[in-house]
Structures are given as structure tokens and as C-alpha cells.
Amino acid sequence: MGSRTLDIWRGVACVLLSILATTGAYAASRGTDTTDIHYDITVNIDPVARSIEGRSVITANTPEELTLVLGRRFGVMHARVDGTSLGPAASMGKMRAWGIPGISGEGQLPRRIEVHWKGDLSALDASLDHSQTLGRDEPASGEAGTFLPDSSGWYPYIAGKLASYQVNIELPAGQRGIVPGRLMEESDSDKGYRARFEFPSPTGGIDLMAGPYAVETSAMRGAGGKSIQLRTYFHPQIADLAPAYLDSVKGYIELYESWIGEYPFTEFSVVSSPTPTGFGMPTLTYLGIEVLRLPFIRSTSLGHEVLHNWWGNGVYPDYAKGNWSEGLTTFMADYAYKERGSPEAALDMRRGWLRDFAALSPGQDASLASFTSRTHGATQIVGYNKAAMIFLMLRDLLGRETFDRALHAFWREQRFRVASWADLQRAFEAASGRDLTVFFDQWLTRAGAPVLRIAEAEPVKSDSGHHRVTVTLEQGDPAYRLHVPVAIHTAEGEELRTLDLEKPRQTFMLDIGAQPLKVTLDPDLRLFRRLMPEEAPPILRQVMVDRTAATVLLPESGDARGAAETLATKIQNRAPKLVSATDSPPVVPTLVIGLQDQVDAWLARHQLPERPEMVGNKGSAQAWTVRRTNGGTLAIVSARDLASLVAVTRPLPHYGRQSYVVFDGAKMIGRGSWPTRSQVVKLD
Template sequence: LSDEYLDAVQRFIERYSTEIGPYPYSIFSVVSSPIPTGFGMPTLTYLGEAVLHYPFIRDISLGHEVLHSWWGNGVRVDTSRGNWAEGLTTFMADYAYREDQGEQAAMRMRHGWLRDYAALAPGSERPLSAFHARHHTASAVIGYGKAAMMYYQLRSRLGKDAFMQGIRIFWAEHRGGTAGFDELRAAFEKAGRKDLTGFFEQWLDRTGAPELRIASARIPNAAGTELELELVQDARSNGAQPFSVSVPLRVRTGGSGLDVRIEMSALRKKATIATDARASSVQIDPAFEIWRKLLPGEMPPIFRDVIAAEVVEVVALEPKMQAGVAAFAKAFSEGKAVAVESGPEARALRPLIVAGSKSAIDRYLESLGRATRPEQIEKGSAEVWMAPDPGRQMVVIAIDPAVTNAEYLERLGRRLRHLGSYSWISITEQGTSRRGHWPTETPRVPITE
């Protein structure tokens, strides 16, 4: 294990030295610690010994901690206007790892940030300038997710080369010292030759996010080579103050698509887009590239929806599964679990966990008029999924009766509690798992003639 870690540390140090500037220290140690946390300090990182064997710790968390040698330790953080280092480290380590994997993985991470933001309890949001360090989920959503998305948007705006040049300027000027968001902004302004005051003020000092929709979309000429549309920011979600955003749009024309950007800094914006063929539909930000409020259809069910519920109801379709499902619910859910009889859905608003053999599950879902087992799930001896269709939130556990005992189900519940961002999981007899998400698609607005 330690060889793998040494190799990985060396790769990270080489990567960041090339991207930013030479590694500021002569050694780096990884210390396994009984405390389950990653914690970066100059020249060493503590990683919980219980998690060291997970590949994502070596591939992602380790890179994050190594990068803190530059951001946070090499340049210390002046937090008077917020902590710039966590978001930048998340962007250049955790997110960069997904970008290396491909656009699908990168998009999923951006979508995850927006999804976490959408799940924030109303009133719990504070501006990024008030973020100092991670204390609770609400602060992490802003200090890591929103900040990382801010850097993503900044890079789109400046271009990759100017963005990376700004990073190197910032490092060269503040290495060994203390700096805040203002110094970081100045470095990007120098590299990008742009005034970024408004950009930083908007994302640092304000809460809220634009909620975008298309008020109208029509084709004005008979040739069908133009699309006229009006974009609107919902005034309720931004205190009637518009956000300045570069809104990506995907216009479908027959078989192909056209990606354009509309610069918007008012509550309403009209635009005319030239198309090579008649446009049939348009989507707002289909790849989740701006910090914004997601629409309901952009949040297909994931396990966390039920994990975080205050009360869940539990149904065992076979009497001998009762103890097992109760144990599952206790391990899986952060809230209270209440056993109920199957049958009519009395308190149908509460999320439900239902378990049974595969055939019993099929019959149960059919009796409710709900979608039956989605094809996408790979076959396993235990399959757990979030009901994909609208209606009551439901965790469905279809399990081979041969492997059903309370201990197995409790372990399954504990495992799934850490996989809250997924929509389904399938476990083989050997105990390995496959998991996935229901597809997320931004609504397509059809175009009237």
C-alpha cells in the first residue's frame, strides 16, 4: 500500500509543479491516522487508516491533500473575504480528476454541486465570502461546490491558457505569504486582461443563483434560419437583482445541435440566433456549466433524498424480512424509521423503503401503478433502486431470499448510506457492486412556428 501511495504522491507533485510552480517543500509524507479525515499540513497529510485501501482515497482525496501544499500552506489563506483555497483545491484536484476521466464524469460532478445546492434548507445559505472552513454540509456546498463552479465559470470566461497563467502569477507573487480573494482576482485580471470586479463580487458577496427559463422561442422567417428567443431570470430567487451570466444554450435543428452562449445581465434578454436548419427545441445549460437553480426535472431521484428524510416508512413484503428491513432502514436512514403494513399508501407523502423477493416487488409496484424494475439495473442477488417515476419517493430492495438475513441487510444499508449520490446499485453473490444514476436531462422547450 505504501508504494502505491508514494507513486501517487509523486505523480501529484509532478502534475501540480508543472501546472502551478515548483513544489514548495522537499518532502511529503502520508500518515495514516485513526481519525477518519483528510487533513493537509505542510509536507504531510493525515488520512484515516480505515479508508486508505479505497481507490478513490488514493486517486482523489490524496491529490486534494497534496495540492494543499500549494493552496493553503504554500500560500496561506487570508479569510477576511472568504476562503479561496478549498474551492480552488477542489477544482484543480477533485474536479480535474473527473475531467481526466471524461466529460460525462466532469458533468456529473458539476451537476452534483448544483444538486447539493438545490437541497440546501431555505435560509441556511451564506455567501462564499463568509466561508472560512468546512463546519457543516451547508458551508461545504458553498465553500467547495459553489467556489469550484466559480473557478469553472472563470476558466470558461478567460480561456484555459489565461486561467492557468493567472494561477501561476498568483503563485509566483504570493508563495510563502498570505493572500485572499482580492489578490487572486488581481492575478486573473493580469493574465486575462479583464476587469473581474463584478464577477468576483457577484459570486462572493451574494447568495442565491439565477433561475433561468425561456419565456418565448419562435422562428421569425420562412426560411427557418433564425431563432428568436427571450430568456428570463426568475426575480423571486435573486431578490429582483439580476445575475450576470453567460448562459449556454443547445438548439436542436433536425438531427444535429448547435451550442451557443447568451450574455445576460438583466432580468430579461432577447436574442436572435442564426441556425443552419429549422430549430425544433432549445435547452438551457444542458451540461450544467453555470451556478444556477436546478429545475425539478433536472434532479432524478437518488438515495440521499431518502437518507436525509426525517421519517421513512418501511414495508416488508415477506414477513421473515421484517427484522432485516428494519435493520436496513436504521443503518441507511438519518431519520426515524416506522414499520407499516403493505397495502394502501396511507401517509403517502413520507418516503418509503420496501423490500421483498423480485417477484413480490414486481407485483407490489404493479399494484401501485408505479414503474417496475428499470432495465438499466444490472442483474444481481440484491438490487436496490430509487423509484424513477414521479410520485412518492421510494427505495426498492429486490433481494434473493437465499441471501436475506438481518445482518446482510444491515450491512447493505450502511454501505448505501455512503453512496447517496446514486440512483441504483446491484450486488453480485461475490459482494461486488455495480451502480449508476438515472439519466438527467434539462427540459427541451419546443419551438413554435
């Protein structure tokens, strides 16, 4: 789940934005809490007819050349600039764009752009899964709900410019609508629903949601004494969840105000969706009905979305230079909650991040500087998990107090501005008084991660009775500059040391308080690196994210064959690369799907290990991983019958971090990971 408004580029605007950034037009939006562009929009939506009609007045207080953009699916009744009709638009993908020439005289400001448009909306499709919904930019509507993502171009906007806005929403009776911002007024009668929202600060776009909502409201006082309105816009079937969600939101706002600084808005709403969405926008989050029903969401994902009001929707990432907001939000929300739970829970999350990264094939691990938004599993592993662990390493390097002081300053200086990784670096350098160029450069601009091994470790005899040990570490070339944790196990306990590794091979002499017995590399997994094969047991995600992965479908024909192919497509989020079931499995990661008897026969034919004991024939379907002697990974899915195979199509792709999982129908009844083995060298 993540920030929606600036996270997904708006069609042609993504290209225009990069151009404008280099010419200074986009940069002009930085460094101020005001904006040159303001939208005044009135939109009427009929969810049953799936129609939309809108009128917009855009005030542009800038003389520069502008580009006006609107989705191609919408018809333009009229479009004028200062009373003069716009010429023909250029079609660019799903968008159409008009060039608006610049003017030379400041006395002609502000300019007034008027657009009247209308069109049809797509039918709401509640059958979509989360990944399909995440990448969908269709404006959709129906009685159960309306979602107009900013990326669909549902309203006319100026490309590459932050803007403030006012939106008036008109809906039939029984429906309620919301956009990010402050609710200024609303009315609900037999004639219909009306609401007016304002967003006075510069922001990157507008998403609109509507549905047959029951609205609950609560209020709290923020850190500066400001009144903050909390609301839930819930479908009637989950209206009873409202009080608990309102309480949780209040707790998260209090947490992050004390950690970062004052909450930047006057409200926050939790809005339910009939589709399995998970989006965060300024002042609200839009979550699927079934997601909101999950008992753990209030203690996990909800806080992540609230935090996006600081990172992503309060300070905007400079996407041309990489999106830092998802990693920082993951670190300060998802990971922070694990740390507050227990050291073991935090370690388990770090282990999961590193296992996920180990599942990527070479070439999939792009640099963080190139990450903009999540499009598939590989980008999440880099943009969320790797980035979060980099913030962890930075906190370990600088100390918690300095780290938090830097974030306070970053928030204070960059609020409602576009900020880059370089701005973050400057904040941490100012707070710590250290030059962090090497740290940020190697972790942001280099793809991949260091591969570390203990090449040698030996005790050193000493006539004076002192205990010493030499540890030789190796990494790839060009070398990273790393602070490598090692544990020296002695007869009296464990001693932790941090070794400053700067070369491909380096030897360290350590004084130890007692007889050394063994050395462990990075025992708490606090260093981002590519785990060695023995450190990273195979997980299901390897066949999900590795684009070289092959697929073996054991059913030869009929409904079972079709169900197996559908499941493979869902697991890998692409058309599977099929190989014959009679051939030896290839060396690349391979997904094998079949009914139980077919799976057991296939394993025996290829002299592969039998199904593990903790999986057996439990439940109605099982999935597990096997590491072959040649290093290749197998992920095997076995189902009792056709119905059992179909039942796991939706839930199984969500268990990629597991080494095995067991289902009873669509319900998960058992899961786990094979044990991790640390790099350990015993000392003679």
C-alpha cells in the same frame, strides 16, 4: 477529504480569531514569510498507557496582548511568562485560556512563555466511520496508532496567530511519529524512538500522528532544483503499497509545480491511519488503511491532498471571509483529472455537482462567503462543488491562459500568507484587465443559484433566405448576470452560442446558418444553476442532506426494526424523523427502509411504482429513488433479511449521488442514475 490544519477551528480559538481579525492582530500575520511566534515543543507519548507529557517554550516577538490556549483535559505542571507564573485560566468549552498582557517596550522582546503539561488520551476507536472521524477532535492513542488533531488543543498555542515551530517526538520502541514539517533528525533503538521536525514558515497549527510504521523513502528534484524527500509511513499490512504511492506523489508534485509554481516544502509523506481518515496537512496526508488499499485513491484523492500544499497549507484561507481553498483544490484536482480522462467524464462530474445541489432544500444552500469547513453533506455541496464550478465558469469567461496566469501570480504573491476571495479576485482582474466585481459578488454573497428556463423559442421567417431564431430566457428576480450557453440544432448540425442574460426575462435574436430545429439550454452543463425537476432525476442524496426529510421504517419491532433505525441514522447523519408506515407518505423527501416483502407490500398499498427492472430482487439489498406525481422524492431501501440490512449500514451512505444501487452483502454490484433530460424546445 480536505485540509485539516486550518480547516477545522480550534475550539475557543475560532471565536478569538474572528475578534483578532477585526482588531488587526490576525492581519498582522499577513504579508510576510516570517512570524512573531515560535513553538519549541518536546512531547513524550505512551500509546499503551495513552498518556502524554510535554514541555513547550513559546517565543513571542510581539508586544501585544496574547491569549494562551490548551485543552482542558491536560493538567498544567507549571506555566510562566518571562519567569513569572501565569494566573488562573478561564475555561471555555473544551479549552482553557490565559490572558497574557501586552508590554510597552520593544526592549523587553522577545517574550518567553514556558508550559509543562501532561494528561491522558482517549482510546483509539477503529469502529468509527469516515464522517464520525472527520468531526472528531479527541486526541486518541493506542498501539495501532495515535492521532492528536490540532483542534484538540493537545499543545499550548497562541490563539489567532500563525507560528513556526520545532517539535521533538519521543515514543516507545516500535513506534514512529510525524508532524507536518521537515524531518531534521531521528533515532530508533531499544530505548525508544526520537525525531525532531521543524516548520520554519508561519502556519496555523500542528497535528501529530504516530504508529507502528514501516517507512519507505524516495527523493526527487523540484522545479527549482530543490531536493524533495518523499516518504510513506505505512502500517505493516500495507507496506507493499509504498513504491506505487511514492511514484504517484512525485507525479503530482511535478504536475502542480508546472501548473502553479514551485512546491513550497522540502518533503511530502503519505501516512496511514487505523481509522478511516482523510486529512491533508502541510507536507503530508493522513489516510485510512482501508482507503489507501482502494485502487482508485492514487489517481483521485491522493492528488487532491498533494495540491492542498499549495491551496490551504501554502496559502491560507481567510476563514472570516470564506474558505476558497476547497473549491479551488477540487477544481484543479478532482475535476482536472476527469477533464484529462475524457469530455464525458468531466460532463458527468458537472452533472453530479448540479444534481447534488438540486437535492438541497431551500435554506441549506448558504453563501460561499460563509463557508469555512465541511461539517455535513450540504456544506460539501456548496464549499467544494459549487465553488469548483465557479472556478470553471471563471476559466470559461477569461480563457485558460489568463486563468492560469492569474493563479501563478496569486501563488507568487500570497505564499504563506492569509488570503481571501478578494485577493483571488484582484489576481484574476490583474491578469485579465477586467472588472470582475459583479461575477464574484453574485456567486460569493448570494445563497442559492439561478433558476433558468427557456420561456419561448421561435424561428423567424426571412424573405432574404437567412435563418433566425428568437430565444426568450427567464430567471428569478433579483437577476444574476449570466453567460448562458445554448445550442441551436439545425438540419446541418449544432451551433453553440453564449447569451448575456442580465434581466429576469430577456429575448435574443440569433442568426443561424441553417434551418433551426430545436434549442437546448446549457447542453454541456457549464453554468451553475438549480436544475429544473425534469433536468434533475431523483438521487439518494436528497434524503441524506434535506433536513426536512421524513423516514418510514417498515419493520415494526425486534432486531430488524433496530437495524433499520441504525441505517436511517447513518444515511441521514441525524436521528430520523419517523412517520407511520400506514399513513400516506408526506410530500417532503422520504426514506423508506424494510425487508423485501414489506417494501413490495408498502409500494402496492400506496399505489406507487413497483421496484424498477434494473434493481429487481438482485443481490441481497437494493436502494432506489422514485419521483412522485406531487414532486416529492422517495428513497427506498429493501433488504432480503436482517443480515443483508445490517451489511449495507456502512457502505450505503457513500452512494448518495446514485439513483439506484444494488449490494451483495456489503459489496456494491450495481449502481446508476436515472437519465437526465435537458431543457429542449422544439421549433415548428
